[in-house]
Amino acid sequence: MEAFGEVLQPWYFQLKFLHVISVAMWSFSTAVAYRDYIVPVFNAWSRAPADPERIARRDWAMERFDSGAILEHVAFPLLLVTGLAMFFAGGWSLDGFTWLAVKLVIVAAIFIPMEAIDYYISHFGGNKARLRNRGDMARHEAMMRFHWLFFKVSTPLVVIFIPAIYYLAIVKPF
Numbered sequence: 001m002e003a004f005g006e007v008l009q010p011w012y013f014q015l016k017f018l019h020v021i022s023v024a025m026w027s028f029s030t031a032v033a034y035r036d037y038i039v040p041v042f043n044a045w046s047r048a049p050a051d052p053e054r055i056a057r058r059d060w061a062m063e064r065f066d067s068g069a070i071l072e073h074v075a076f077p078l079l080l081v082t083g084l085a086m087f088f089a090g091g092w093s094l095d096g097f098t099w100l101a102v103k104l105v106i107v108a109a110i111f112i113p114m115e116a117i118d119y120y121i122s123h124f125g126g127n128k129a130r131l132r133n134r135g136d137m138a139r140h141e142a143m144m145r146f147h148w149l150f151f152k153v154s155t156p157l158v159v160i161f162i163p164a165i166y167y168l169a170i171v172k173p174f
Contacts, residue, residue, distance in 0.1 A: 008089035015086045022079035027162045029071045037061045042148050063129040066122040076115050099168040106161050114154050121147050
């Protein structure tokens, strides 16, 4: 691994540039759509869950959100790869209680599992547009509800831990 780091070392700042851009893209690409479209339509739907107009609006917004999340879901693996490359290129270590160790624990314990679920419910088995197009409306509805539950659980984590990661990376408090 040391040889790998030596090969990457001259590219450290280019890797850092890609990493920072990827982190920004991952952390902010869906924020406005979530706040201004997903939350209002799901809140309206939850007040009248049998209303066909609210269901249609919810489904329309969520299917487009799934599609728009592609940007976030391209950025996340890129930030992981560039972060790992920077780790080796910069000669970083995980010895002791450091800002980097805490940041990596947050990424490994919170964001990697969260993104794995998000990939599944947005692009793979839980993709709502694909389920609707197949006519599997029971699964479509179940995945709509599951995705909303996912948002309710993940949003507080995102609001707390994305700023924490930025803080740790910029301030390096310990």
